[in-house]
Amino acid sequence: MPSLHSSHAKPVVLEVSTTLLLAAYALPVVLGLALILPWTAPLFLGLSEKFPFLNTRRDRIFAGLNLTLLAGLAISVQTQWIHAKVSEGANFCASNTIFSCDDVIGNANYNTMPVLDVSWGMVGMCTFAFLLFLSYASSKEPNATWVKTCIDLGALMTFVGLGVIGLLVSYEIEMEKICQFCTMAHIANIVALGGFIQLRMMHGEKAWND
């Protein structure tokens, strides 16, 4: 019986737009990482006159975290959009070789969360939205009583996210395909974990109110 699964030639314009889209998502994540990393302060101090929040380490981490989580939310919307597009039968990703989001997100055996049967894109949307809420609310009122709880919860969620990332990467290895957008969301989670851990270490210390 012949296999009916054909490979599709993708228009070049879509390859370009996918690359641009990936770059657009990568930019805030990289900038967020730079803001979160401890040794990058000199890079931003020059801009602190125009952007006062770059003056303090705490506010730089919050800014980086908010930026990264916002990008994570946008990427999750994109992956959920791909999920919905694949279900309507479209085919639009950049490559039909190893990088293929439609093959990964369109694979009915792996594209939903076990037990709950919710698409991974929707899981990402809810998770990043909640993390962004925790981070954004804490950044607006950093000395409020609930900030410690928010930071702890954020750190815990992004740490648990590592397990989910491991599971999803194992799926990709099994399929021998990589979804670029999913990978970008995974990176955003890891960067966010770094941010929450640093905030956790700073909270209650003198550096918090410097």
Place this chain on the structure above:
Amino acid sequence: MKQIYDNEASTLTDAFLKISSLFFVGILIIAFTTNGIATGTEEGERAPALDGAAYSGNGWSSFDFSQEFDTAWDGNVSSDWVMIEFMDTDCPYCVRSADLYGEASEIFHGSNPDWNGAQVNFFASATQLDIKGHDSSRDEIAAFRDKSTGQECAGADCANRGGSAHNLITYIDDLDQENMDEWDIRGTPTYFLIQPDGIIAWVSNGGTNVGDVNGDGTENNYIDAIITLVTRETGGA
């Protein structure tokens, strides 16, 4: 102190509203720019997965139903359609329909010069219904397909069923009824005609457009459904 609490509450509410807005903007973008198709077993829905080992005459092997479909199908005649029968080798109605099902698999195959439509690949998901006397096995399924002797199908030797061996039909082991449950099958035989992109085009029962597919005023069977719906070189679906 009261002032501090008010500020904190305001911050949480403000952040919640802003992030919720972002979330729902994302949902709205998805809602307005996609037209997702639900997975289900009614006409117009995407066929669910079908798991289990498959038998095509050369032993049982693993089977990936999704490989049968091309999600980017554009209506061309070169992509194959799928007909699947949910059956039980001990069900007398399935035994009686074996002759026609086998014949249909040859008529609508690409090797038949008289058929000018897309090839239809035939499958049968063989289960064991919870009915007294229904006692199936992989050997029995293989005997049913191959029309070979030594196994009993609905009270008679499987070799005595009508028609010839089903050389063009792939049988799937659903003895545990997993596929039957997933596909919400209420009885056997039940037939599904599936488009090359995996969307169910016709269901013999339980669908939204049961029966009369060609508008002749009578209840039609899967042969009528194939002739009416499958893409043809001279027009067709």
